[in-house]
Amino acid sequence: MANATGTMRLKLHIWRQKGPNQSGAIKTYDVTANEHMSFLEMLDVLNQELIGKGEEPVAFDHDCREGICGSCNLVINGVPHGPQRGTTACQLHMRTFKDGDEIWIEPWRAKAFPVIKDLVVDRGAFDRIIAAGGYVSVNTGSAPDANEILIGKADAEEAFGYAACIGCGACVAACKNASAMLFTAAKFAHLQKLPQGRVEADRRAVRMVQQHDAEGFGSCTNQYECEAVCPKEISVTSIARLNAAYRRASLRSVEV
């Protein structure tokens, strides 16, 4: 809620860090926003003011600004993507805040996501986890007719539910162990739910988990903070699926 005119005066506490090897600190800024703005538009307003004053604007990742590309990644008042469930930071609107609020804005924090500048981090580890088997091995041009593979509506829907992951990394930021199990398992479960993906499931489970660990993500101790902050509300049942497959594959010592 804002005052009668829709304007809101806010105090922002933002993590500023010049580069990967410099130390950072919280800096405080006053900004006047409007309840119809998106959260990122509010940051745009701040940045325009900083540029006007000859200061460096706050660096943050964003692109689609509609909750699908997974670029934006802000910890807002201690919660990845902020207070609203099932919402990315770019979809958050200022009407969820009120005039006079103080807001803390920080980057994802995890050893495997080093800070590049201010609120921007390096999430390259996620691509490397996918490269370690998060795919179906099929070359272009060798596919059978699409309707030859029948997939029940419920299975397709469940697979879709896992495939909806946008790779933002909120799950890691929320986890006290900085585990990326929800991300890794979502990809695994998406492919395992479909006949096309089942063929390589064991090998995939082993390789993806190994890569996850090698990147320096922590292990999952079933806290489920990840599910609570996931903007796509991906279910932790995926983690159970991955764990089961991983155990099975390890017993059979799958060749990777």
Added chain:
Amino acid sequence: MHLDAKIPSGPIEKKWDTRRFELKLVNPANKRKYRVIVVGTGLAGGSAAATLAELGYHVDAFCFQDSPRRAHSIAAQGGINAAKNYQGDGDSIYRLFYDTVKGGDFRSREANVYRLAQVSVEIIDQCVAQGVPFAREYGGTLDNRSFGGAQVSRTFYARGQTGQQLLIGCYQALERQVDAGRVRMYPRTEMLDVVVIDGHAKGIVTRDLVTGKLQRHYADAVVLATGGYGNVFYLSTNAKNCNVTAAFRAYRRGALFANPCFTQIHPTCIPVSGDYQSKLTLMSESLRNDGRIWVPAKKGDQRAPGQIPEPERDYYLERKYPSFGNLAPRDIASRAAKEACDDGRGIGPGGLGVYLDFADAIQRLGEDEVRSRYGNLFHMYEKITGENPYKVPMRIYPAVHYTMGGLWVDYHLQSTIPGLFVLGEANFSDHGANRLGASALMQGLADGYFVIPYTLGDYLAGQKAGKADTTHAAFAEVENEVRARLQRLLDVNGSRSVDSFHRELGKLMWEECGMARDAAGLQRALDRIPALREEFWGDVRVPGDSADFNQELEKAGRVADFMEFAELMCLDALTRDESCGGHFRTEHQTDDGEAVRDDANFTHVSAWEYKGYGERPVEQREPLVFENVKLAVRSYK
């Protein structure tokens, strides 16, 4: 310059097969000696990079996002067309071809469109095999929906996130090749220029967006799949960072730019809410399967939508175009919305909006079914507007969405610079003056999975692998130019931010080169743009330096290119003295406001040749020949 489109001879159904047989091949053992640069990892670039690597080429792939999975293709919502005829409702390759040529208002190249319709069928097979979770029927077969400009159901979809699911399939295929060591991926890397050696594209110069370092990359061929330029208007449905730089730099190096004025304004987007607005959000065309568009019949009717009884509503698309109704093509639906608002019957703030109403659908199908079809779109709408579309109609308005224009390419997708190929939204090839819904995803994947793997081989077979390297003088020259330009942007140190210039340019373009254009307005824009550009170069402020992660510097380079490109768009719009598709010249319309083409004088592609900064570019023409579809007045009545 003679533009040879290299269209194969023979009947249209045979052209692609004939050509594939004629194309030269690179033998498997030699493929790994060739290095190919692919700039862009959206559907077009991602599919090309993955497939070329599968074939054995060494691929260097680039994107400016932090991961290839975040290319703008991810945001596509509604679906992808294919002539599978799984619904048995009379679809065929010929019908998809015909609909696309007609939808494009007869300004596309027949042979390319026919090939697109042919390979559409294979795309769906490929995507399913990769694990793309398309919507299914209870029996397990694939489901379809309808899109504008078609009377059959040929659109495959994955809820309202089709682009995301297709791109993830493509990204996985790409990562598989990264894993195999055949693709080297350069994320957060921006291509700032093309290097042409002895008339052939042989490399690029990039900037590492994290360290600011400039780098030279050599290859035997360069593929651009860098997306569209809708953000020249500042506000559009495109992701914030979409830009024209890669295509424009190639244009400056000699690639012709075709039909730059052909832009698509999408009828159903969430209206602008204030001057802080940073982008516009699309509400997918698929919503028009079940939503009904209307405005009050009376001017200035201020009642809440629920208070306006049926007889006092004007369902104007259903009234004007009874056989296509709410599924009239985009250009037509957008203009009709503008007309209603210009007539004083618009709704919402400033009267710039129309209703998209689901009340009937909810009554007919139940709220749950509507939720299962469009849930994520309704959710998105509610988040942005704070209104619940299950209870009150959506408010929508047209917004810039897609660009049909792009670098000129021949049938092989090769630009006028040998060795420089252009795929996806970045080329001009298939959509004429208006793209049909769900056809951009199809085109991007057709280009990347099924066309370039053949045609690139033909070019490479004639090139000796690894002929030049990055020590060549041309690389040093281009790198120096790129460095000097970055420095110049930083050195201005003026008083206005990059965004303020971009907004001003966008507003000008929307007013003078948007949904309706006329000679006087275009001339005004052509007078104003060079002045605005001078102001930019004299007064822009870019903080920070170039040896650092510097988002303002990135934006500054892109806006500088938009400032030059905008002029080319207006010049093209002024030169094309007819209305066609999305290019609506108010001087050329019927009494009831339909576009009037001038086939005698404009049945051609306008391809522009760069002649130097501030110099007037030269227009080259590729005549369009229609041998299979009869040129006719497009009617959706």
